[in-house]
Amino acid sequence: MSVQERKQRERAERERLIVATARELAEQQGWDAVTTRRLAERIEYSQPVLYSHFRGKREIIGAVALKGAGEMAVALRAATAAADGPRARVAALARAYLDFAERNPAVYDAMFQLDGGLAFAHEDTPEPLKDAFAALLESLGEVAGDGVHPALFTETFWAALHGLATLTRAGRLPPEHTESRVELLVDRLAIV
Amino acid sequence: MSVQERKQRERAERERLIVATARELAEQQGWDAVTTRRLAERIEYSQPVLYSHFRGKREIIGAVALKGAGEMAVALRAATAAADGPRARVAALARAYLDFAERNPAVYDAMFQLDGGLAFAHEDTPEPLKDAFAALLESLGEVAGDGVHPALFTETFWAALHGLATLTRAGRLPPEHTESRVELLVDRLAIV
DNA sequence: TTGATTGTCTAGCAGTGCTAGGGTCGAGCC
DNA sequence: GGCTCGACCCTAGCACTGCTAGACAATCAA
Numbered sequence: 001m002s003v004q005e006r007k008q009r010e011r012a013e014r015e016r017l018i019v020a021t022a023r024e025l026a027e028q029q030g031w032d033a034v035t036t037r038r039l040a041e042r043i044e045y046s047q048p049v050l051y052s053h054f055r056g057k058r059e060i061i062g063a064v065a066l067k068g069a070g071e072m073a074v075a076l077r078a079a080t081a082a083a084d085g086p087r088a089r090v091a092a093l094a095r096a097y098l099d100f101a102e103r104n105p106a107v108y109d110a111m112f113q114l115d116g117g118l119a120f121a122h123e124d125t126p127e128p129l130k131d132a133f134a135a136l137l138e139s140l141g142e143v144a145g146d147g148v149h150p151a152l153f154t155e156t157f158w159a160a161l162h163g164l165a166t167l168t169r170a171g172r173l174p175p176e177h178t179e180s181r182v183e184l185l186v187d188r189l190a191i192v
Numbered sequence: 193m194s195v196q197e198r199k200q201r202e203r204a205e206r207e208r209l210i211v212a213t214a215r216e217l218a219e220q221q222g223w224d225a226v227t228t229r230r231l232a233e234r235i236e237y238s239q240p241v242l243y244s245h246f247r248g249k250r251e252i253i254g255a256v257a258l259k260g261a262g263e264m265a266v267a268l269r270a271a272t273a274a275a276d277g278p279r280a281r282v283a284a285l286a287r288a289y290l291d292f293a294e295r296n297p298a299v300y301d302a303m304f305q306l307d308g309g310l311a312f313a314h315e316d317t318p319e320p321l322k323d324a325f326a327a328l329l330e331s332l333g334e335v336a337g338d339g340v341h342p343a344l345f346t347e348t349f350w351a352a353l354h355g356l357a358t359l360t361r362a363g364r365l366p367p368e369h370t371e372s373r374v375e376l377l378v379d380r381l382a383i384v
Numbered sequence: 385t386t387g388a389t390t391g392t393c394t395a396g397c398a399g400t401g402c403t404a405g406g407g408t409c410g411a412g413c414c
Numbered sequence: 415g416g417c418t419c420g421a422c423c424c425t426a427g428c429a430c431t432g433c434t435a436g437a438c439a440a441t442c443a444a
Contacts (some may be wrong), residue, residue, distance in 0.1 A: 007421095036401060046424050048403075057401065111365060113305075119363045130306050148376060155365055156356070156373045163355030164348070172304060172312045173347055181348045186339060199390095228432060238393050240434075290423065 015053045017043050019063045026064070026106035031114065034060075064115030067134075068107035069128035073099050074136040087192045089139045094161055094182050097136075099166035112162060133158075145191035160185050207245045209235050211255045218256070218298035223306065226252075254308030260299035261320035264292050270325040279384045281331045286353055289328075293357035304354060325350075337383035345381075352377050363377050 021042045021173030025034045036057060038048040070138050083089040101108040110116055111129075119125050133154070140157050141150035164181055168172040193238050213234045217226045228249060232239040246252050271288030275281045280293055293300040301322075311317050325346070333342035356373055359365040365373075 035399080037399090047401090048425095051402070051424070052422085053373055060341070112362070113358070121366045122361075142259075152369055152372055153376065155369075156352075156376050159355030159359050159365065159373070160348075160352035160377075163351030163353070165350050166358065167304070167347075167354055170304070170312075173351065174313045177344055177347075180341075180344055182353070184345065192222050213426085229430090239432090240394095241392070243433070244391085 005122045011053075011178055014043070014045075014049075018050060018053055018060065018074070019067060022060050023064045023067070023107060023110075026110070031061070031109060031147065032104060047098045053110070058115060058117045061110045061114050062118050063135065065108060065110040065116045065118060066116075066126055068111050069132040071104075071107075072097075072111075072123075073128065073132040073135040075100050077138075080135075080139045085192075086139075087186070087190060090143055090190045092180070092184050093139045094157075097161050098165055098178065098182065101169070108165065113166065115136060116126060140190075143190035143192055157189055160189070198353045203245075206237075206241075210242060210245055210252065211226040214252050215256045215259070215299060215302075218302070219296065223253070223298060223301060234333070237264035237274060250307060250309045253302045253306050254310050255301040255308060257266070257306075257308045258297060258318055260303050261318075261324040263296075263299075264289075264303075265320065265324040267292050268324070269330075272327075272331045276332045277384075278331075280381060281337055281383045283378050285328065285331045286378055288352050290357055291376065292368065293361070296307060297361060300357065305358065332382075333358070335384055349377075349381055352381070 018039070022034055022039055025042065027041065033059075036047050039060075040050060043049075050060070054063065055079040076093055076096050079092045080089045083092040118129065120129065131163055135149060136158055137154045144150045144153035164173070164185075166179065168175055168178060210231070214226055217231065217234065224247075228242055230237050231252075232242055235241075242252070246255065253356055268285055268288050271284045272281045277282040312320065312321065327344060328350055329346045332346040336342045336345035356365070356370065356377075360367055360370060
């Protein structure tokens with residue numbers, strides 16, 4: 001059985017390699033540059049190997065998104081843990097979120113912009129996605145204010161951050177006053 | 193000279209046809225379905241004709257975006273004109289914005305999601321885009337609150353709306369409580 | 385009627401995601 | 415140790431994409 005186990009390990013390792021390479025390529029040259037041929041060449045296998053791991057390019061994007069969601073959750077929790085008081089936590093959360101989006105644009109796109117074939121806001125939503133939302137909820141829930149459902153408040157705040165992140169990166173918003181916009185958002189939306 | 197004028201008119205008419213057809217196709221089957229071949233077939237000309245009007249697909253998307261921006265500005269102004277008082281105006285604006293995004297998803301994508309080769313937040317930003325932003329500013333500027341720059345407030349509010357629009361349509365947010373989210377946004381962000 | 389210019393189309397390029405089918409190699413049995 | 419068979423992977427190819435060169439036809443000025 002040890003031979004089979006080794007093969008399974010190697011397969012899992014290769015799958016990680018595919019996802020990591022796709023992510024790397026996307027961060028370097030954008031998702032358009034992530035073609036199955038280029039990806040195959042970088043992992044030093046032929047194209048069909050990709051399809052033995054994933055149904056298609058879409059699923060590879062989905063895998064990158066899941067990995068990214070896990071990392072984002074960690075980053076958000078780390079940022080909020082270091083802050084004192086609800087107001088500071090929310091501010092830290094917002095900055096950490098935008099920072100993650102700016103530092104990992106391709107991953108962010110995979111999560112929220114591209115079609116990775118993932119289910120959102122569903123019972124069969126993958127765990128990392130639920131957890132990333134939970135990380136938002138933990139800090140945002142405590143500043144929702146009376147009579148406002150914490151989840152609904154979180155969704156709204158998240159949408160605002162998402163709008164800032166995407167419009168800024170797409171050149172629709174000048175990047176200079178990002179900090180002021182975040183402050184405005186936190187000041188007005190969060191009730192401390 | 194009348195012959196040349198007629199030709200020019202016909203060319204302009206064909207250009208409108210291209211843009212309208214691209215938009216129609218995109219709204220019906222998504223932008224992925226808008227290929228140069230399909231588009232050419234629908235306008236009953238060969239592909240190269242498209243390239244005598246536009247540098248490429250990207251510019252066609254840009255043309256659809258510009259047309260859409262003009263329509264959005266009209267829709268927003270119509271909605272706010274019918275409302276009494278700053279608070280009601282902002283609420284009407286927000287609803288009209290999300291309504292436009294929902295009713296014209298392909299146009300909305302062309303404007304804010306896809307690369308149409310347009311310049312944003314620049315001095316050489318095309319007029320329709322500036323005007324759409326101006327339409328937002330007209331109603332949002334009056335509820336920015338003391339010490340907050342109207343343009344910055346407008347950008348932030350707009351980003352929040354954009355986040356709601358895109359996340360909802362991409363299935364990242366459940367569509368049920370959109371109205372509650374909008375109310376929350378207006379209540380907290382707008383200072384009346 | 386000719387010559388030139390403008391306009392359009394056919395055909396093709398390099399690239400895309402994805403897959404069928406053949407071949408190789410190694411694991412497991414005698 | 416040798417053999418068989420199945421898992422694995424690669425070559426080659428499909429139908430499609432955006433875009434363009436070059437041939438051809440229609441229209442204009444002289």
